[in-house]
Amino acid sequence: MDTHLSRRWAAAVAMAATLLVAVTAAHAGRDAARTVYKEGLRAYRAGDLPKALALFEQSEDQDPTYPYPTLALARIYQALFEQGVRHYEDAAEAYERLQILLRANPPGPTEQALYQGRLSQGQLYLKGGDYPRALDALQDFLRLQPGYLGLEAVHNGLGIAYYYLDQYDRAVEAFRAAIAVNPDFAEARFNLRSVFTRLAVYNEAVAIARAGDLETALAKLHRLREFAPNYLPGQRLEAKLLAALNRPVEALAVYTKVLAAEGRHPITYGVRLDMVKLLMGQGRSAEALILLRENEERFPNLTDAKARGEVAKLLEFLEARP
Amino acid sequence: MILRALALGLTLATAAGSADPPPPGGSHRDLACGDCHGSGGIADCVPCHAASANIHPVGVVPAIPVPGEFALGADGTLLCRTCHRLHGGVPETRYLVGEGGDRAAFCVRCHGDALARTNPHLARAGTTRCAYCHASLPESPDSLGAVKARGDIVRLCDFCHGAVAKDHPRNIDQALSLPKGLPLTPDGGWTCVTCHDPHGTTATTHYVRLVFAKHFERGRQGNPHVDSYFACKACHTSSVASEIRAPDYRLRYKGDIGVLCVSCHLTERGHHPTGVRLPPPMAESVAAAGSDLPLDREGRITCYTCHDNGCTGGKPGMQVRYYDRTKLQSDLCWVCHRRDEFARQSPHVDDDARCGQCHESRPVRGVSRGLVTVATMVCLRCHAVKLHPSGADHLRVPSPKIRVDESLPLGPGGAVTCATCHDPHGTPNPSSRRLRAGKAAICEQCHWRK
Numbered sequence: 006m007d008t009h010l011s012r013r014w015a016a017a018v019a020m021a022a023t024l025l026v027a028v029t030a031a032h033a034g035r036d037a038a039r040t041v042y043k044e045g046l047r048a049y050r051a052g053d054l055p056k057a058l059a060l061f062e063q064s065e066d067q068d069p070t071y072p073y074p075t076l077a078l079a080r081i082y083q084a085l086f087e088q089g090v091r092h093y094e095d096a097a098e099a100y101e102r103l104q105i106l107l108r109a110n111p112p113g114p115t116e117q118a119l120y121q122g123r124l125s126q127g128q129l130y131l132k133g134g135d136y137p138r139a140l141d142a143l144q145d146f147l148r149l150q151p152g153y154l155g156l157e158a159v160h161n162g163l164g165i166a167y168y169y170l171d172q173y174d175r176a177v178e179a180f181r182a183a184i185a186v187n188p189d190f191a192e193a194r195f196n197l198r199s200v201f202t203r204l205a206v207y208n209e210a211v212a213i214a215r216a217g218d219l220e221t222a223l224a225k226l227h228r229l230r231e232f233a234p235n236y237l238p239g240q241r242l243e244a245k246l247l248a249a250l251n252r253p254v255e256a257l258a259v260y261t262k263v264l265a266a267e268g269r270h271p272i273t274y275g276v277r278l279d280m281v282k283l284l285m286g287q288g289r290s291a292e293a294l295i296l297l298r299e300n301e302e303r304f305p306n307l308t309d310a311k312a313r314g315e316v317a318k319l320l321e322f323l324e325a326r327p
Numbered sequence: 328m329i330l331r332a333l334a335l336g337l338t339l340a341t342a343a344g345s346a347d348p349p350p351p352g353g354s355h356r357d358l359a360c361g362d363c364h365g366s367g368g369i370a371d372c373v374p375c376h377a378a379s380a381n382i383h384p385v386g387v388v389p390a391i392p393v394p395g396e397f398a399l400g401a402d403g404t405l406l407c408r409t410c411h412r413l414h415g416g417v418p419e420t421r422y423l424v425g426e427g428g429d430r431a432a433f434c435v436r437c438h439g440d441a442l443a444r445t446n447p448h449l450a451r452a453g454t455t456r457c458a459y460c461h462a463s464l465p466e467s468p469d470s471l472g473a474v475k476a477r478g479d480i481v482r483l484c485d486f487c488h489g490a491v492a493k494d495h496p497r498n499i500d501q502a503l504s505l506p507k508g509l510p511l512t513p514d515g516g517w518t519c520v521t522c523h524d525p526h527g528t529t530a531t532t533h534y535v536r537l538v539f540a541k542h543f544e545r546g547r548q549g550n551p552h553v554d555s556y557f558a559c560k561a562c563h564t565s566s567v568a569s570e571i572r573a574p575d576y577r578l579r580y581k582g583d584i585g586v587l588c589v590s591c592h593l594t595e596r597g598h599h600p601t602g603v604r605l606p607p608p609m610a611e612s613v614a615a616a617g618s619d620l621p622l623d624r625e626g627r628i629t630c631y632t633c634h635d636n637g638c639t640g641g642k643p644g645m646q647v648r649y650y651d652r653t654k655l656q657s658d659l660c661w662v663c664h665r666r667d668e669f670a671r672q673s674p675h676v677d678d679d680a681r682c683g684q685c686h687e688s689r690p691v692r693g694v695s696r697g698l699v700t701v702a703t704m705v706c707l708r709c710h711a712v713k714l715h716p717s718g719a720d721h722l723r724v725p726s727p728k729i730r731v732d733e734s735l736p737l738g739p740g741g742a743v744t745c746a747t748c749h750d751p752h753g754t755p756n757p758s759s760r761r762l763r764a765g766k767a768a769i770c771e772q773c774h775w776r777k
Binding site for chain 2: 086090091093094097128131132133134135158161162165168169184191192194195196197198199200201202205208209211212213215216217218231
């Protein structure tokens with residue numbers, strides 16, 4: 006028994022010693038990395054960019070869990086990219102590494118500034134034209150730093166990403182949010198006006214269609230499609246007009262494009278209903294049934310009792326058919 | 328010129344006598360046939376059209392299949408006439424073959440949808456696309472200034488954007504001075520890159536330079552619809568009344584009233600259609616009424632059709648035409664629309680077909696649907712009412728002393744609308760006036776004391 010106990014003691018002592026060595030080594034690694042990082046900062050301030058980059062990379066190698074050299078590398082590569090279109094991938098990769106680090110070891114209360122890396126990352130993607138990733142980064146930053154002092158710039162960045170993705174309604178919301186934070190934020194006012202100038206083409210098409218001139222309205226929407234090919238309300242109206250002009254095949258093609266682009270967007274609830282009517286007119290009830298079921302699955306919380314009643318009736322009718 | 332005409336006449340006469348008839352499109356501008364068709368074959372285009380002016384490669388075999396309508400050289404190489412007509416065509420479409428038309432649509436015929444993916448402004452693509460616009464690449468950040476464009480900048484941009492033909496910039500007031508620090512030509516002129524940064528921006532749309540966007544937005548918050556000498560210049564390029572005359576009234580933004588109004592009013596222009604011509608029945612109704620509602624030069628509705636700034640009447644201040652605010656009486660709508668059609672059927676019934684009387688389309692909970700015009704106007708189209716209750720003007724933003732119950736919906740900016748007290752979708756009992764609470768209780772929703 007004594008021998009057994011002493012063996013367990015010995016094992017415990019050995020494990021503690023290993024842990025101590027590991028912790029000491031980690032501390033030594035962090036200290037060394039910190040020293041090299043500070044040297045890198047000095048080189049950067051002195052204008053010696055190659056040396057700074059080399060030191061930040063060395064610091065990152067010495068302690069891969071130390072986030073500051075990674076952030077420094079990302080920022081320097083981003084600055085180089087903004088200056089001369091090079092090093093985009095280097096900056097993007099450094100920011101990705103930083104995100105992995107921060108997810109694994111969330112910064113403490115005194116290190117919240119590290120989260121600003123997410124904002125810079127969003128701006129990098131904006132400048133690089135990678136708008137879906139810019140949206141991810143900026144939305145994540147809003148979630149992490151809701152009290153950030155420059156929130157108007159973050160909302161403005163979101164608006165720009167939505168704008169270039171042809172999601173004008175969301176862009177309007179984002180630019181308005183920026184102006185709500187800071188009414189003097191000129192950029193957002195300018196951008197909002199840009200969106201409205203584009204939406205004016207859609208509004209005119211709606212008005213012309215209401216007046217009964219469907220061909221002219223369609224021509225207007227073709228013009229809109231040239232500079233906003235993914236604007237969903239424009240596409241939906243185009244499909245409706247094509248259907249009204251007795252061109253159901255073309256209408257269905259446009260509707261299908263809308264569903265393919267953003268099948269979960271609320272607008273697609275109505276799109277599917279429009280498609281069902283067209284498909285039923287063509288005797289394609291099996292496809293109509295699939296679309297109705299898709300609506301049921303994707304929009305279970307739409308509480309319009311009347312609309313749901315209609316859909317239920319249609320489903321009943323279609324399911325009863327052989 | 329006379330010699331040229333003679334030469335052309337002689338050449339055409341010779342051509343008429345030869346086996347080959349003259350080309351159906353006519354000559355190449357005012358050139359004689361012999362100017363291009365020499366004994367040694369067809370002359371190159373370069374003596375007249377500088378090679379540097381051309382953005383697209385020529386003399387090389389295309390890497391992508393070219394549709395049959397585009398002629399290639401005998402050795403399969405691209406020629407100027409692959410894309411451009413040498414005989415006929417119109418300058419507006421740059422003499423492009425086929426129907427020409429929009430430049431981007433033309434290029435898609437060879438390049439297909441991949442054209443959109445070759446956007447040279449996509450900065451993340453790195454240096455692989457610099458050669459679209461630049462003759463050389465910078466070796467280092469220090470040598471950025473040494474990089475030259477492949478040709479004239481406006482021409483370079485216009486190759487894809489066709490901005491000159493679109494009368495760009497329409498939405499920028501050219502009467503504005505330019506801020507300092509923008510890139511100009513050596514002689515002080517401005518080009519596309521004066522206002523746009525072709526390498527991308529992070530704070531503005533259309534790649535507009537931030538310094539320009541900020542300059543453009545200066546002083547937008549001030550109200551120019553007041554009786555002030557200085558206010559005139561918000562809309563006109565002159566403050567001198569005698570100079571502000573028809574037909575252009577010296578309006579900013581090239582006289583485009585829609586753009587002028589939207590330059591301050593951040594609105595989607597959604598509360599009434601603008602920029603569209605009146606449908607024939609409405610136009611007839613307007614003519615029959617002898618109305619003086621102003622349309623633009625092309626007969627389209629503008630903001631000014633319904634809104635009057637009062638300048639011509641000597642009382643500056645925005646107002647709605649034919650609308651007496653003190654009596655809530657509006658005759659404006661009935662100049663174009665037919666009141667009997669509006670009032671014939673009540674929209675306050677459970678009938679989907681009537682949603683469109685007030686809403687742009689049938690509302691579905693969870694999906695926002697706008698009204699066809701501003702909330703108060705929607706109601707006044709059918710309801711002839713006076714200011715109420717007690718003759719008081721409730722249709723405004725309540726004073727800070729008033730605490731509106733959270734259950735009551737307010738309009739844009741927190742203003743009270745008809746629907747704040749009356750529920751248009753509420754009880755069908757007309758004697759209750761569709762009030763959201765009892766006659767006495769509805770007032771207490773806002774007017775109450777601790």
